[in-house]
Amino acid sequence: MVSGWVLRGVVSAHLVAVFGQPVFAGVYLSGDFDGLRMHAVGADIVTSLGYLQVIAAVVVWVRLRQVWPFVASLGVVVAETVQYFAGQDGVLWLHLPLGVMTVAAVVVLFIAVWRQPVVRREVGHA
Amino acid sequence: MRERMSRRQVLGIGGALGVVALGGLSSAAALSRRPASTGAVLRSAVPLPPAFAVPLPIPSVLSGAEIEIVQREVTAEILPGVPTRLWTYGGTFPGPTIESHRGRAVTVAHRNELPVPTVVHLHGGRTPAESDGYPTDLVLPAGWGHMGHGMHDPRAVTSEVTRSYTFPLDQRATMLWYHDHRMDFTAPAIWRGLAGMHIVRDSAEESLGLPSGVxxxxxxxxxxxxxxxxxxxxxxxxxxxxxxxxxxxxxxxxxxxxxxxxxxxxxxxxxxxxxxxxxxxxxxxxxxxxxxxxxxxxxxxxxxxxxxxxxxxxxxxxxxxxxxxxxxxxxxxxxxxxxxxxxxxxxxxxxxxxxxxxxxxxxxxxxKAADSSRIPEVLSDDLPEWQRSEAVRVRDFSFRAGQMGDGHGWLIGGQAFAPDRTDVTTRLGDVEIWRLVADVHHPVHLHLVGFRVLSRGGRAPLPHDAGLKDTVSLRPGESAEIITRFDGYRGRYLFHCHNAEHEDMGMMANLEIT
Known part of the structure; x- marks a missing residue:
């Protein structure tokens, strides 16, 4: 039970952090130099939360016998890692669409973890 | 309790999202320019010669304290067998290379025999404002008369047919270049041939033993x-x-x-x-x-x-x-x-x-040939060492696309160029840090001063950012910090994007040194 609530908490924090990224990118491109630093710090926070989320999802998998949060979180973390390096290397053709997709994925995941009841699935039913 | 989605639904929806995501990324990869480039290619309508067949021309050299250049239209053969009309400095493209020596002033008298107004800027020159070739300081051709010449600018100093520019060249030895800088029409004027090189030498450089002569x-x-x-x-x-x-x-x-x-x-x-x-x-x-x-x-x-x-x-x-x-x-x-x-x-x-x-x-x-040239491990010891702590001001500028009048233009800090608006005022001798942010490629150039690149994209400068520069190339989404001291002369100068089309479409600003 606790593990499910932890996952909900981490996913919620992840959602808030990931929404900051386009905001900071916009601030930067408006000509505010500090926007880039905020976007870079934001990227560190977002990816860190992503890895925490994978850990929380593993616990949910073990304790609650629900594997989908792990699979989805792993997908998001892979995307965010690619995103991180695409941003650092200025590969904007990849960075922009992947960024939009990552935000969309975190939103879907947020809805899913809050919609699903935090219960242990009966063995053999999964 | 709500109904759970069936495995089939989950796979269906997940699969659909995956396909959309993959489709989006692969179309981004297919449609984007990789590597990124800013501009559109104009295709030639004549057959092009093979590569590496035409010998490299070396522009003729002019030197001395008094130089005269006639700006005139000529027909030249750039592609073998194809006559091309050009606007030139002295009848050739590139114009003659001016050879000069540090600290020895050169006066170049330009005579405009072209059908349009012109103005010459010595790019990278440490030049008094009256000879810096401000875009509205036009030299009108004979018979231009009442025709308009660009935006209203009460400070413009226009002249008829001829103008002398004096370059003190009290600056480090380097290669500068001179080109047309006419308000709104710089890009097509350079394209038609109005560009030449200008070398400044000094004894310190000559003593290094670098390759020279031919x-x-x-x-x-x-x-x-x-x-x-x-x-x-x-x-x-x-x-x-x-x-x-x-x-x-x-x-x-x-x-x-x-x-x-x-x-x-x-x-x-x-x-x-x-x-x-x-x-x-x-x-x-x-x-x-x-x-x-x-x-x-x-x-x-x-x-x-x-x-x-x-x-x-x-x-x-x-x-x-x-x-x-x-x-x-x-x-x-x-x-x-x-x-x-x-x-x-x-x-x-x-x-x-x-x-x-x-x-x-x-x-x-x-x-085969003897080679007595060398590349010394230490090339110079006179590079300015401005420190961040010396900066009295930090300014931020965005270089990006935007609305200009009724159409698209290119803006600095959200504004298109206006000759009669002072964008930056600084005191002679002040050290400043400028932080520049670009949307697409913007090579940013400051008149009068050289600068050092402090950082690029929030990280250390790249190897080719070394030394003293007057133009810094920003790539899409990139930023740079530069530091300089505004010294030399007081007056009205410019900073701008040196993509010449951007420059003509608003991406310039006034720099007033008081």
Missing amino acids: RELPLMIADRAFAADGSLAYPSIDPTLQMQHGVQEPYIAGVLGDVILVNGAPWPVHEVDAARYRLRILNASNARHYDLEAVLDDGRRLDLVQIGADQGLLRAPVIHRNLPIAPAERYDVILDFGQVPLGSRVRIVNRLGSGRTRDVMAFSVVR
């Missing part, structure tokens, strides 16, 4: 396109360049040609000794960026040993495998042809080009 080559790289009648094609809205400025909509990000000229010759070849050569490279293209490398026919690459930047010698040489160069940037580079077998061909290629724009020029190593 082993020092000024190289002006510029792309052009040719119309069916042999003229230089350019997508001006008003081809007479008299009234309406600007280019046709598809080219507002910049005009790229499909022919690469070096010193006015298409993909030239130059025969060299098996020895070190000093290449003084200028990118005089309106919008094209290059990433140069020297490649032998067997695929081996020669080191590009950079010894100087826009504003003169580095402290120590920097070795590059490839060297990115944006419009208006210069690099002083040593290539050692003594390292390659006699009879080899060394091609200079542009890694950012595709098809024929990948080739730039070639060197044929034809003669």
Whole structure:
């Protein structure tokens, strides 16, 4: 039970952090130099939360016998890692669409973890 | 409790999202320019000559304290057998190379025999404002009379037919270049041929033992396109360049040609000794960026040993495998042809080009020769050492696309250029840090001063940012911090994007030094 609530908490924090990224990118491109630093710090926070989320999802998998949060979180973390390096290397053709997709994925995941009841699935039913 | 989705639904929805995501990313990969480039290519309508067939021309040299140049229209053969009308300094493209010495003033009297007003700017020159070639300080051709000449500017000093520019050249030895800077029409004027090189020397540099004489080559790289009648094609809205400025909509990000000229010759070849050569490279293209490398026919690459930047010698040489160069940037580079077998061909290629724009020029190593030149480990010790703590001001500027009047334009800090608006005021002698942010490629140039690049994209500068520069190339989404001291002269100067099309469409601002 606790593990499910932890996952909900981490996913919620992840959602808030990931929404900051386009905001900071916009601030930067408006000509505010500090926007880039905020976007870079934001990227560190977002990816860190992503890895925490994978850990929380593993616990949910073990304790609650629900594997989908792990699979989805792993997908998001892979995307965010690619995103991180695409941003650092200025590969904007990849960075922009992947960024939009990552935000969309975190939103879907947020809805899913809050919609699903935090219960242990009966063995053999999964 | 809500109903759970079936496994089938989960897989269906998940699969659909996956397909959409993959489709989005692969279309981004397919449709995007990789590597990124800013501008649109204009295709030539005449057959193009093979690469490495035309010999490299070396512009004639002018020197002395008093120089006269007549700006006139000529017909020249750029592509073999194709006559092309050009606007020139002194009848050739590039114009004559001016050779000068640090601290010895040169006065250049320009006579305008072209059909439009002109104004000459010495790029990188530490020049008093009245000779800096402000865009509205126009030299009107004979008979221009009542015709308009650009935006209203009460401070403009216009003259008729002739004007003398005085360059004190109290600055580090380096290669500068001079070009037209007419309000709203700089890009088409440079495109038609109004550009030349200007070398400043000093005794310290001469004592280093760098390659010199015929082993020092000024190289002006510029792309052009040719119309069916042999003229230089350019997508001006008003081809007479008299009234309406600007280019046709598809080219507002910049005009790229499909022919690469070096010193006015298409993909030239130059025969060299098996020895070190000093290449003084200028990118005089309106919008094209290059990433140069020297490649032998067997695929081996020669080191590009950079010894100087826009504003003169580095402290120590920097070795590059490839060297990115944006419009208006210069690099002083040593290539050692003594390292390659006699009879080899060394091609200079542009890694950012595709098809024929990948080739730039070639060197044929034809003669064995003695070489007494050297590349000292310490090249100079007079580079300014401005510290962050000395800066009295930090300014932020965004360089981006925006609305200008009724159409698209290019803005600095959200504003299009207006001659009568002072954008930046600073005191003579003040050290400032400028933080520049770009949306697409913007080579940012400051008049009067050289600067040092402090950081790029929030991280350390790149190897080619070394030394003292007057133009810094920002790539899409990139930023840079630069530091400089505004010294030399008081008066009204400019800073602007040196993508010449951007410059003509608003991306300039006034810098008042008081």
